Amino acid sequence: MSRIAIIGVGQTHHQRRRADVNVPGLVREAVKRALADAKLTMDDIDSVVVASGPVLFAAVNQPEKWVVDAIGARGKPVVRITSGGGTGFAGALGAYYQVAGGFARRVLVVAYDKLSEGALQASISSLYDPFWGRDFAVGIMGFSAAYWRARMDKLGHTEEAAAHVVVKNLGNAKLNPYAHVSKDVTVDDVLKSKPLAWPIKLLDVPPISDGAAAIVLSGEELAHHSTSNPAFIRGIAYCAEADNAPSRSMLMSEPLAHAARVVYRASGITNPRRQLDVVEVQEPYSCFELSYYESLGLCPLGQVAPFVKSGATQMTGDIPVNPSGGCLGANPIGAAGLIRLIEASLQVTGRAGEHQIAGARIAAAQTGGGWANLRGLAVVSAD
Numbered sequence: 105m106s107r108i109a110i111i112g113v114g115q116t117h118h119q120r121r122r123a124d125v126n127v128p129g130l131v132r133e134a135v136k137r138a139l140a141d142a143k144l145t146m147d148d149i150d151s152v153v154v155a156s157g158p159v160l161f162a163a164v165n166q167p168e169k170w171v172v173d174a175i176g177a178r179g180k181p182v183v184r185i186t187s188g189g190g191t192g193f194a195g196a197l198g199a200y201y202q203v204a205g206g207f208a209r210r211v212l213v214v215a216y217d218k219l220s221e222g223a224l225q226a227s228i229s230s231l232y233d234p235f236w237g238r239d240f241a242v243g244i245m246g247f248s249a250a251y252w253r254a255r256m257d258k259l260g261h262t263e264e265a266a267a268h269v270v271v272k273n274l275g276n277a278k279l280n281p282y283a284h285v286s287k288d289v290t291v292d293d294v295l296k297s298k299p300l301a302w303p304i305k306l307l308d309v310p311p312i313s314d315g316a317a318a319i320v321l322s323g324e325e326l327a328h329h330s331t332s333n334p335a336f337i338r339g340i341a342y343c344a345e346a347d348n349a350p351s352r353s354m355l356m357s358e359p360l361a362h363a364a365r366v367v368y369r370a371s372g373i374t375n376p377r378r379q380l381d382v383v384e385v386q387e388p389y390s391c392f393e394l395s396y397y398e399s400l401g402l403c404p405l406g407q408v409a410p411f412v413k414s415g416a417t418q419m420t421g422d423i424p425v426n427p428s429g430g431c432l433g434a435n436p437i438g439a440a441g442l443i444r445l446i447e448a449s450l451q452v453t454g455r456a457g458e459h460q461i462a463g464a465r466i467a468a469a470q471t472g473g474g475w476a477n478l479r480g481l482a483v484v485s486a487d
Contacts, residue, residue, distance in 0.1 A: 112142025128174030155195025188473025192442025277429025315436030335449035339370030342480035360479035441471030
């Protein structure tokens with residue numbers, strides 16, 4: 105099978121409210137940038153994947169039809185994929201297999217969210233079973249607070265450790281021109297910020313952003329038409345488990361740990377902390393990034409507090425995490441997972457601008473959706 109390459113990427117500038125464009129306009133902005141980056145036109149694209157959240161996220165039924173007209177893709181094969189917060193990444197996975205399976209030679213993926221016009225919590229509350237899914241359906245923040253609390257005593261996921269994540273990501277976002285939020289804060293600022301659902305505080309929470317992202321994938325044999333420096337996908341997986349169960353442990357993200365085993369095996373990764381040059385993770389709240397360190401094998405279970413305090417995940421550390429600022433910098437939920445893949449590909453091709461990690465050649469991009477039951481990972485490299 106030909107190696108699959110990312111040959112073009114594009115994203116919008118993310119803001120709390122993009123009142124200057126509607127959804128199709130937002131999508132078109134990202135698609136035009138991705139096509140220009142790949143030196144292609146829509147005529148060169150064989151298939152389109154539209155990745156978006158549940159219908160109520162944008163309050164438009166069958167939004168892929170709206171989007172296809174806006175980007176000039178009428179008459180091409182189109183599939184819409186939705187998968188909670190990991191939707192953008194799931195769209196990339198679908199495109200990957202279209203190319204790998206021989207269905208298409210070049211596939212465009214676009215993911216977006218315009219939550220300023222949608223109904224996020226109303227959508228989530230109506231998606232889940234009123235009994236078995238009620239822990240999550242009553243509120244994302246409430247469940248996430250319980251998720252964090254379960255890890256604090258047993259694994260040391262302290263408020264201070266999460267505050268170090270906030271300080272790092274918001275500081276990194278200052279170097280990212282697409283970020284929505286960027287500012288200097290201290291650990292003390294985070295710990296003293298307004299309590300929302302203990303232990304979650306105001307500065308632990310990412311923004312709600314309007315934004316879109318797009319990538320173009322092709323086989324290796326066509327990549328040279330677009331770039332002399334593609335990012336190759338060495339392994340990719342998106343794993344899921346059932347919603348909620350009374351006996352479920354919240355100490356480890358089993359879907360992510362499984363995805364990591366699958367992807368590392370495909371990528372030849374045996375020591376992720378030493379072999380990966382940079383990692384992008386999709387952290388819906390600061391506390392989730394702590395658990396991702398463990399599930400991805402970047403630090404041992406229960407050692408996350410000293411790990412993050414050591415500065416290892418800073419841009420100057422030995423395993424930089426979220427040099428883009430992550431979701432704390434910009435959080436168009438449906439596109440956030442695809443943005444992680446875009447940022448990873450920019451790093452390994454040396455095109456990440458001011459937040460470039462020097463010498464980065466191999467990177468991981470992690471995504472997540474649902475309450476904690478949907479988790480994905482990809483490893484990309486320049487080789």
